[in-house]
Amino acid sequence: MPGWDPQQYLKFERDRSLAVRDLVARLALDRPTRIVDLGCGTGTSTRVLHRRWPRARLTGVDQSPEMLREARAALPSVRWVRADLRTWAPRSPQDLVFSNAALQWLPDHRRLLPRLWRHVAPGGALAFQVPAPGPAREPWARARDRVLRRPGYRRLRAADPVEENVLSLAGYYDRLAPGATRVELWDQEYGHVLPGPESVVEWTKGTALRPVLAKLRSEEARADFTRRYATEIARTYRRRRDGRVLFPFLRRFVIAYRGRGRRAGPHRNA
Numbered sequence: 001m002p003g004w005d006p007q008q009y010l011k012f013e014r015d016r017s018l019a020v021r022d023l024v025a026r027l028a029l030d031r032p033t034r035i036v037d038l039g040c041g042t043g044t045s046t047r048v049l050h051r052r053w054p055r056a057r058l059t060g061v062d063q064s065p066e067m068l069r070e071a072r073a074a075l076p077s078v079r080w081v082r083a084d085l086r087t088w089a090p091r092s093p094q095d096l097v098f099s100n101a102a103l104q105w106l107p108d109h110r111r112l113l114p115r116l117w118r119h120v121a122p123g124g125a126l127a128f129q130v131p132a133p134g135p136a137r138e139p140w141a142r143a144r145d146r147v148l149r150r151p152g153y154r155r156l157r158a159a160d161p162v163e164e165n166v167l168s169l170a171g172y173y174d175r176l177a178p179g180a181t182r183v184e185l186w187d188q189e190y191g192h193v194l195p196g197p198e199s200v201v202e203w204t205k206g207t208a209l210r211p212v213l214a215k216l217r218s219e220e221a222r223a224d225f226t227r228r229y230a231t232e233i234a235r236t237y238r239r240r241r242d243g244r245v246l247f248p249f250l251r252r253f254v255i256a257y258r259g260r261g262r263r264a265g266p267h268r269n270a
């Protein structure tokens with residue numbers, strides 16, 4: 001898949017950071033000293049963590065050199081690590097293992113969650129946010145699928161990472177409750193107000209549409225697909241009276257706290 005495009009991603013930074021701010025505000029941690037931000041991207045989420053706990057030792061992990069370059073320029077005091085989260089492990093347990101809008105790209109959460117949990121220090125927490133699968137996510141995904149059903153585009157159909165990877169609230173609870181003193185889980189829908197339907201196209205191009213666009217070899221083919229997709233999006237997201245569109249986005253949040261009395265469990269160094 002082609003690399004992430006930091007400029008494309010940052011176009012909606014304010015809206016994208018709403019969920020990370022909500023998750024950080026909900027965290028009941030007393031001055032964590034070691035924090036890791038998994039799939040930190042351009043550092044939007046890392047910046048929110050830094051603002052809340054400016055004295056913490058922060059590490060941002062991502063596999064994209066382009067995204068990390070942007071992050072490093074914005075927050076030079078953070079330790080930035082290029083690694084694939086499928087195999088990543090920290091040097092020592094962390095007081096907060098955090099991730100915003102990244103774990104949905106990783107398969108097999110039934111194994112992933114217990115693995116990440118092992119890196120949480122006693123008294124610490126694992127906290128993450130991912131897009132929620134299901135009907136509420138459907139409008140833009142249905143628009144994408146309508147284009148993909150057309151002749152010439154069927155070969156582009158790819159597994160949808162959110163539908164494939166993200167577990168139900170119960171699925172996350174079952175994985176984390178056995179080792180946690182408390183687990184909090186919730187879904188929240190954000191009604192992003194965007195200037196027009198073309199913004200929905202731009203937003204999804206920067207993230208969820210990437211697996212489809214990656215399969216198109218030429219710029220011309222990508223432009224052709226995007227044009228058809230944009231027509232479907234304009235039919236789906238009608239302008240409100242003020243000319244803007246509402247882009248509903250359902251997100252899933254999980255926080256699991258590890259008690260102080262418990263052992264951190266087996267820990268493997270990187």
Ligand SMILES: C[S@@+](CC[C@H](N)C(=O)[O-])C[C@H]1O[C@@H](n2cnc3c(N)ncnc32)[C@H](O)[C@@H]1O
Binds near residue numbers: 038040086106
């Ligand atoms: C949607 S961005 C989220 C960035 C940031 N957390 C934020 O809140 O803005 C997802 C990030 O996950 C990263 N990512 C996806 N799969 C990954 C993997 N297997 N290992 C490391 N990073 C990964 C991508 O490179 C991308 O920067």
